[in-house]
Amino acid sequence: QKEVEQDPGPLSVPEGAIVSLNCTYSNSAFQYFMWYRQYSRKGPELLMYTYSSGNKEDGRFTAQVDKSSKYISLFIRDSQPSDSATYLCAISLRSYGQNFVFGPGTRLSVLP
Amino acid sequence: GAGVSQSPSNKVTEKGKDVELRCDPISGHTALYWYRQRLGQGLEFLIYFQGNSAPDKSGLPSDRFSAERTGESVSTLTIQRTQQEDSAVYLCASSQYTLLGGGSTDTQYFGPGTRLTVL
Numbered sequence: 001q002k003e004v005e006q007d008p009g010p011l012s013v014p015e016g017a018i019v020s021l022n023c024t025y026s027n028s029a030f031q032y033f034m035w036y037r038q039y040s041r042k043g044p045e046l047l048m049y050t051y052s053s054g055n056k057e058d059g060r061f062t063a064q065v066d067k068s069s070k071y072i073s074l075f076i077r078d079s080q081p082s083d084s085a086t087y088l089c090a091i092s093l094r095s096y097g098q099n100f101v102f103g104p105g106t107r108l109s110v111l112p
Numbered sequence: 113g114a115g116v117s118q119s120p121s122n123k124v125t126e127k128g129k130d131v132e133l134r135c136d137p138i139s140g141h142t143a144l145y146w147y148r149q150r151l152g153q154g155l156e157f158l159i160y161f162q163g164n165s166a167p168d169k170s171g172l173p174s175d176r177f178s179a180e181r182t183g184e185s186v187s188t189l190t191i192q193r194t195q196q197e198d199s200a201v202y203l204c205a206s207s208q209y210t211l212l213g214g215g216s217t218d219t220q221y222f223g224p225g226t227r228l229t230v231l
Binding site for chain 1: 116147152153154155157203205219220221222223224225
């Protein structure tokens with residue numbers, strides 16, 4: 001079983017839709033959960049960061065962590081064409097160092 | 113300010129040749145990471161430098177791979193005797209350990225990557 005699993009998509013939605021992106025993980029010891037956005041031919045950029053369980057909201061983005069189910073989600077409200085990118089989840093045992101495990105990414109297209 | 117830069121942006125080489133990839137981190141960032149990203153796969157950790165500590169090389173896939181960093185500045189990743197399976201995007205990230213609401217974190221800032229193609 002892979003440490004982190006993520007549906008690779010592609011996922012296409014109309015502009016204004018609510019998008020739900022998800023990852024599951026296998027190791028219950030993971031404590032740090034992140035979502036990165038990667039535009040084509042660019043490096044990933046940190047979008048959301050959550051420590052332990054719970055929800056975190058930042059503008060149109062909401063990150064949720066359910067440690068009991070080992071499931072993390074990223075919701076995008078009022079999606080825009082500029083949100084079209086690949087979204088990677090990342091999890092870690094510690095907040096630093098080599099422990100970051102990345103999912104393969106979900107490619108999202110928001111159609112105008 | 114300037115972000116992480118990597119060079120070259122693209123590299124095409126023949127099987128068996130050596131290649132050298134360069135990363136210029138954000139000034140003042142003590143940590144530097146190298147990752148490999150194969151098509152349709154997640155980022156694969158290769159090596160981690162933190163200040164003057166010995167680097168964590170646990171992710172290097174074979175002894176053909178090596179990396180160096182001069183102090184807290186430029187890093188080079190060298191792949192010797194390249195193989196076709198080495199074809200991937202090689203990403204570099206730098207970070208400065210910071211406190212971030214609810215805990216501390218090591219926010220990584222990524223460069224654009226070097227796309228390596230081994231023919």
